[in-house]
Amino acid sequence: MANRSFLFVGDHEGINPGWESGIPDIQQKVLAEDVYCVPLLWLAMFRPADLVTTTFPPEDDDDEEGPVEATAPLAPKERALAQLDAALPALHSIFQGAGRLDEHAGLLRQGVQSMLGRFVTIELYEIAVLIDEEKYYRDLRTALGSLDEPGDLAEDRARLTDLAQLREGRPFPPARLVVDGLDAPEDDLWNHTRLLGASFLRPVPWEAAADTPA
Numbered sequence: 001m002a003n004r005s006f007l008f009v010g011d012h013e014g015i016n017p018g019w020e021s022g023i024p025d026i027q028q029k030v031l032a033e034d035v036y037c038v039p040l041l042w043l044a045m046f047r048p049a050d051l052v053t054t055t056f057p058p059e060d061d062d063d064e065e066g067p068v069e070a071t072a073p074l075a076p077k078e079r080a081l082a083q084l085d086a087a088l089p090a091l092h093s094i095f096q097g098a099g100r101l102d103e104h105a106g107l108l109r110q111g112v113q114s115m116l117g118r119f120v121t122i123e124l125y126e127i128a129v130l131i132d133e134e135k136y137y138r139d140l141r142t143a144l145g146s147l148d149e150p151g152d153l154a155e156d157r158a159r160l161t162d163l164a165q166l167r168e169g170r171p172f173p174p175a176r177l178v179v180d181g182l183d184a185p186e187d188d189l190w191n192h193t194r195l196l197g198a199s200f201l202r203p204v205p206w207e208a209a210a211d212t213p214a
Helices: 077-094 102-113 133-146 153-164 186-196
Strands: 004-010 030-035 051-056 068-076 119-123
Touching: 030 102, 030 186, 051 133, 068 077, 068 133, 077 102, 077 119, 077 153, 102 186, 133 153
Parallel strands: none
Antiparallel strands: 004 030, 004 119, 051 068, 068 119
8 A cells, every 4th residue: 555645725733634633524624645755845835844753652552663743834824824925945956957836826825715625734654664764764854854945955845846756857737737637647647746745535636627525
C-alpha cells in the first residue's frame, strides 16, 4: 500500500486528525491526497512557525511500539491561504524558468475555501518515515522557511523538488490541464499532481469543471 499524504480542512485544532477517534465524517474533511510526497502548493500554505509536534498514544495497550511522535503543519484557514499567495513570488524566483503558479494557486484556494472548517493541515507522517524521519522534518522546516526568504536558489529548488517529487526539466503544466482534458506527456500529468495533489472523495477544482458540485 502506498504511503500517502492528505490535505485536511476542518475544525479539529490539531495535527493528524485521521489518527483521532470521535471526529465525525473524518474522510469528508480530506480535500486531496498524494502518494510518496507532499505537493508543492500544499507546502506553500505553511511556514516553519506552523509546524506542530504531538505525541500520540498507541492504538491499543498491546502496541509494543508505544507512543508515536509526529510533526505536521497546521494553520487557520485564512492564514494558510494568505501564506499561499505570499509564497508565489518566492516560488517563481526559486523555480525561475518553469513558469508561473498563480492560476494553480487560485484553484487550490478555491478548493480550500469550498470546505467547511477553520483549520488546514497536512497529514504527512507516512511520507516522513519513508527513509529518514529526522532529516525529512529538517528539510521540511528549511523548505518552508525558503518560501519567505529564499537562500541559495539551487538548494531551495532541489529541496522543494524532492519534497514534492517533481520531475525536473519541464515547465510547470497548465493549471487546467486535467479540467480541460489537454493532451500532455506523462511527465506533465505527473507534475500537475505533484503541484496540487489528487481528488480523494470529492471533486477538486483542478480536476473538475467549475459547475461540478464539490
